[in-house]
Structure formats: C-alpha cells, structure tokens
Amino acid sequence: MSDTSISAAQPPAGEQEAGPVVALRGVSLDFDGPPVLEDISFSVASGETRVLLGPAGVGKSVLLKLIIGLLRPRKGTLHLFGEDISTLPEERLFPLRARAGMVFQESALFDSLTVRDNVAYQLIQERVPDGEIDTRVREALSFVGLEETFSLYPASLSGGMKRRVAIARALIHDPELILYDSPTGGLDPVTSTTIIELIVKRRDVHATPALLVTHRLQDAFTLCNHRFDSEQNCMVPLPAGETNPNTTFLMLEEGRLILDGSLDELLHSDNKFVREFLE
Amino acid sequence: MATIAIDRTAKQIVLAVQDYSLFAWRAVLNLFRPPVYWTDFLMQSDIIGVGSLPIVILSGFFTGGVLALQSAATLSEFGATAVTGQFVGLTMIRELGPVLTGIMVAGRNASSMASELGSMVVTEQIDAMRALGVDPMRKLVTPRIFSSIAMLLLLTIVADAFGILGGAAVTVLISHQNGTQYLNSAYEHLRYSDIIQGLTKPLFFGYLLGSIGCFYGMRTTGGTEGVGRSTISAVVTSSVLIIAVDFVITHILLTIFPT
Numbered sequence: 424m425s426d427t428s429i430s431a432a433q434p435p436a437g438e439q440e441a442g443p444v445v446a447l448r449g450v451s452l453d454f455d456g457p458p459v460l461e462d463i464s465f466s467v468a469s470g471e472t473r474v475l476l477g478p479a480g481v482g483k484s485v486l487l488k489l490i491i492g493l494l495r496p497r498k499g500t501l502h503l504f505g506e507d508i509s510t511l512p513e514e515r516l517f518p519l520r521a522r523a524g525m526v527f528q529e530s531a532l533f534d535s536l537t538v539r540d541n542v543a544y545q546l547i548q549e550r551v552p553d554g555e556i557d558t559r560v561r562e563a564l565s566f567v568g569l570e571e572t573f574s575l576y577p578a579s580l581s582g583g584m585k586r587r588v589a590i591a592r593a594l595i596h597d598p599e600l601i602l603y604d605s606p607t608g609g610l611d612p613v614t615s616t617t618i619i620e621l622i623v624k625r626r627d628v629h630a631t632p633a634l635l636v637t638h639r640l641q642d643a644f645t646l647c648n649h650r651f652d653s654e655q656n657c658m659v660p661l662p663a664g665e666t667n668p669n670t671t672f673l674m675l676e677e678g679r680l681i682l683d684g685s686l687d688e689l690l691h692s693d694n695k696f697v698r699e700f701l702e
Numbered sequence: 703m704a705t706i707a708i709d710r711t712a713k714q715i716v717l718a719v720q721d722y723s724l725f726a727w728r729a730v731l732n733l734f735r736p737p738v739y740w741t742d743f744l745m746q747s748d749i750i751g752v753g754s755l756p757i758v759i760l761s762g763f764f765t766g767g768v769l770a771l772q773s774a775a776t777l778s779e780f781g782a783t784a785v786t787g788q789f790v791g792l793t794m795i796r797e798l799g800p801v802l803t804g805i806m807v808a809g810r811n812a813s814s815m816a817s818e819l820g821s822m823v824v825t826e827q828i829d830a831m832r833a834l835g836v837d838p839m840r841k842l843v844t845p846r847i848f849s850s851i852a853m854l855l856l857l858t859i860v861a862d863a864f865g866i867l868g869g870a871a872v873t874v875l876i877s878h879q880n881g882t883q884y885l886n887s888a889y890e891h892l893r894y895s896d897i898i899q900g901l902t903k904p905l906f907f908g909y910l911l912g913s914i915g916c917f918y919g920m921r922t923t924g925g926t927e928g929v930g931r932s933t934i935s936a937v938v939t940s941s942v943l944i945i946a947v948d949f950v951i952t953h954i955l956l957t958i959f960p961t
Contacts, residue, residue: 488829491833493829493832493833513837514837517832517835517836517837518835520832520833520834520835521834521835522835523833525830525833527826527829527830527833528826529825529826531825531826531827531829531830532827532830533827533830533831534825534827544831544834544836545834545835545836548737548834548835548836548841592834
C-alpha cells in the first residue's frame with residue numbers, strides 16, 4: 424500500500440477484526456471446455472473496495488457471478504460472509520445473496536415492472552408495508568438522482584438512467600457487500616462520472632465493501648484519487664499524491680489473477696500484460 | 703464419427719430428461735414449502751385461464767359441430783342418428799375435450815412461458831432475481847405450473863360444454879333433428895367413469911405444458927434466437943407429449959374403468 428494513502432471512511436473496529444467479507448482460495452471454473460478462471464485467490468475485507476481490471480472476455484463478470492453464488496466453482500473454496508458457498512445448496516444461498524447487492528452489466532431491470540417496483544423488489548417480497556416501501560424507494564432514487572422516474576417503466580429510461588436505477592435497487596436493502604459489474608460500460612463520459620461518483624459516495628459515506636469490475640482505467644483511477652465531500656455533496660479530488668487506502672486492485676489475464684495490490688503496485692508492476700493494459 | 707455423434711446425442715437426451723425430471727420435481731415440492739407466491743398463482747391463473755377462454759370456447763364449439771356433422775352422415779346409414787348426442791358427448795368428454803384444450807393451451811401458454819422466461823434469462827433478469835435473494839423456481843415456475851393444472855381442468859369443462867352445444871347446433875340447424883333427443887342421448891349415456899376419465903387427463907396435461915414451457919424458458923441460451931428456439935421446442939414437445947401421455951392415461955383408465 425502506498426505511504427501517501429489517506430485515511431478515509433474506515434469501517435468500525437469490530438468489522439475490521441472480523442474475517443473478510445469475500446474470500447476465494449484456489450478457485451477454478453470451466454464450462455466443459457478450457458478453464459474460464461484458474462486458481463483464483465483473493466479476499467475483500469470489511470470497508471474495502473476492490474477494483475477488478477482486465478480486458479473484455481477474461482472472466483471478470485463470471486468471477487462476480489461466482490462470488491454471489493450464481494455459478495459454482497469446479498475447484499477451490501469460496502467464502503461469502505464467512506460461509507463456504509462453493510457447495511452450499513441453492514436454497515441456503517438465497518438469504519446470503521439477499522445480504523449483498525449486485526449491479527449487472529446491462530442493468531437487468533425487470534422490464535414488466537415500474538422503477539418503483541424494480542427498486543423495491545426485495546422489500547415487496549418481504550411484504551414491507553407500501554408506505555414504507557414508497558419512502559425507501561424515494562430515498563434510494565434520490566441517492567442516484569432519479570426521483571422523477573418513480574412511476575416510469577425501464578423501457579423509457581436511457582442506458583445511464585437504467586444503470587443508476589440498478590444501483591438504487593442494489594442499495595435499498597443496505598447491503599453488506601456490493602458487486603458492480605462494469606457499471607460504466609457503454610456509457611458516455613459524463614454519465615460514467617456520475618456513476619463513479621455514486622460508487623465513491625457509497626464507499627466514503629457508508630464504507631460498504633465492494634468489488635467493482637471494469638476495463639476502464641480512468642474509472643479505476645477516479646475511484647482511487649477522489650473522495651466524497653458530504654458538505655458539497657459531490658466528489659472531489661484528493662490532494663496530489665494521495666490515494667484512498669481502502670481501494671485496491673486486482674487484474675485478470677485469461678482467467679488468471681496476475682495482480683493483487685494497491686494503485687502504487689499497479690502502476691509499478693513489471694508484468695508485461697499489466698504494462699500493456701496501462702499503456 | 704457417426705458412433706460418437708450418436709453417443710453424444712444419446713447423452714444429451716438422457717441429461718435433458720434428467721434435468722427436466724429434477725426441475726419438475728422441485729416445482730412440485732415448492733408448493734409444500736414456504737414461501738408460496740399465491741398472488742403470482744392468481745395472476746397466472748388469470749393469464750392462462752381467462753386469456754385462453756375465447757380459443758377454448760371456439761375450438762370446442764366447432765369441434766363438437768364437426769363431430770355431429772361427420773357422425774350424422776355415418777350414423778344415418780344405419781338409421782342411428784338418434785345416438786349423435788351420445789357420440790358427440792362421450793367423444794368430447796372422454797377424449798377430444800381434454801386433448802384439444804391441452805394442445806390449444808399449450809400453443810398459447812407453453813410458448814408464452816418459454817418466451818417470457820427465456821427473455822428474462824438472456825437479459826439476466828433471472829440472475830438479478832437470484833441475486834436479490836428470490837428463488838425464480840418458486841416465484842416464476844411453481845405458480846405457472848399449478849395455474850396451468852387448475853385452469854386446464856376448468857377450461858376442459860368449458861370445452862366439453864361448448865363442444866356438446868356445437869354438436870347440438872349442427873344437429874338442430876343443419877341435420878334438422880330433435881335437439882331434446884340429442885341432449886337426452888348425450889346425458890343419459892354419460893357415466894361417472896367417463897367424467898373421471900375426462901377430468902383426470904387435464905391434470906396431467908396442465909402439468910406437462912406448464913413444466914415444459916417453464917423448463918425450456920429457463921434453459922434458454924443464445925440470445926434472442928435462443929428464445930425463438932425455446933418457444934418452438936416448448937410448443938412442439940408439450941403438444942406431442944400431451945398426445946403420447948393421453949394414450950398411456952387412456953390405456954390405464956380403461957383398465958380401471960372398463961367400458
């Protein structure tokens with residue numbers, strides 16, 4: 424970790440002492456062919472934001488789906504919230520998944536439901552009273568700046584708006600872990616910055632552990648070099664040379680983890696693939 | 703090469719049957735373990751039952767009419783046109799009502815289930831549902847299967863009734879026979895075993911069309927083209943299986959209730 428890191432939104436001491444939120448040990452996966460992921464080991468600690476880098480098609484999204492139990496590893500162990508989910512029956516996975524939030528690459532909003540019902544999906548299943556649902560949905564939509572979309576259907580939203588609604592849906596349950604699958608993929612620079620700002624806000628205000636998949640270096644650097652200023656209610660750059668200590672990096676190359684470290688380690692890596700990716 | 707291809711195809715078929723059996727069994731078990739989504743059950747009942755009513759009424763009515771037309775021509779050669787009602791009634795209630803309704807509802811709803819669930823799979827909505835801690839088997843599959851069973855039973859009764867009415871209309875308006883005689887003949891020769899036969903079949907057919915529609919939908923791969931393939935497979939498989947299973951059930955029921 425870089426010496427110039429600043430201390431931002433540290434999680435409570437009790438959480439720090441607890442085990443990692445996510446821990447993978449020697450995880451491999453294939454789909455009856457060449458391995459998609461091979462011997463992956465890393466962890467996500469409480470309050471930590473990990474940025475998973477790599478070009479398209481190296482298995483980043485598959486890795487996220489493994490972590491939340493949507494896919495099963497062929498080899499290795501995978502702990503989510505301290506429980507080994509690699510062999511856990513599907514029925515026992517649902518309560519664990521409900522504790523996490525996931526933002527899918529293409530938003531994956533339910534197209535037959537309104538924005539309100541999409542965001543409130545978990546609350547509706549839990550039979551939370553309608554009045555409370557409306558209040559919490561408005562709060563979540565306000566967090567992503569989309570209060571006016573409350574009654575709209577996903578078809579009438581732009582790509583960036585859909586992504587922000589997906590973030591609101593992932594956050595409404597106050598998750599203990601958030602998984603972002605290329606949240607800025609295919610979006611224009613302005614909308615991408617808005618989404619990264621939301622992620623920084625969540626990281627710095629709530630200290631929720633997160634794993635963010637992206638192939639866009641600028642997003643990764645923005646996450647590392649900015650903090651959320653609650654007074655100005657916007658993302659501001661950290662002083663020159665300072666980085667967020669809770670934001671670290673992982674990089675995949677053809678299903679193998681080739682880097683696990685800080686921004687400094689990423690920038691000074693000797694690995695040829697990392698160098699090429701950075702350039 | 704041919705042996706390898708046959709071997710691979712055979713394995714795929716066995717695996718598909720195994721997957722389907724596990725899928726269908728899980729859907730049944732889900733009905734007896736909470737949470738059961740009763741609201742979804744009612745919504746699906748409306749879509750499947752009320753939505754299929756017009757096609758079931760029309761197909762039942764015209765099938766009864768055709769049966770009356772065809773049978774009247776043959777029966778008149780033997781001077782037995784008086785038993786047209788018995789012929790139409792028994793054929794509709796024991797055989798054509800359940801099978802025809804099953805195939806019509808399969809065409810409309812197995813395809814709808816496969817395409818709807820298939821679209822949800824390819825747009826990651828099913829994964830999103832699982833990620834939100836909701837079991838798609840309980841939320842989407844079980845309500846569709848059991849709504850199909852319940853609604854097919856009721857729709858079969860409707861098809862039987864309109865089939866007999868269609869036969870009556872043809873008998874009175876085209877064959878110029880006595881309507882009361884037709885209805886008496888249809889009613890008097892009806893036994894409980896005939897009704898049991900006619901109402902047992904839709905339970906199996908409903909289960910088949912619901913589970914096959916959902917099974918193909920949930921197994922969809924390959925984007926929008928895959929959704930199309932799943933839809934076709936669901937309709938073809940459920941329709942063929944309804945006819946095949948009808949043969950088996952009829953054989954068993956005829957053993958239990960000999961004519």
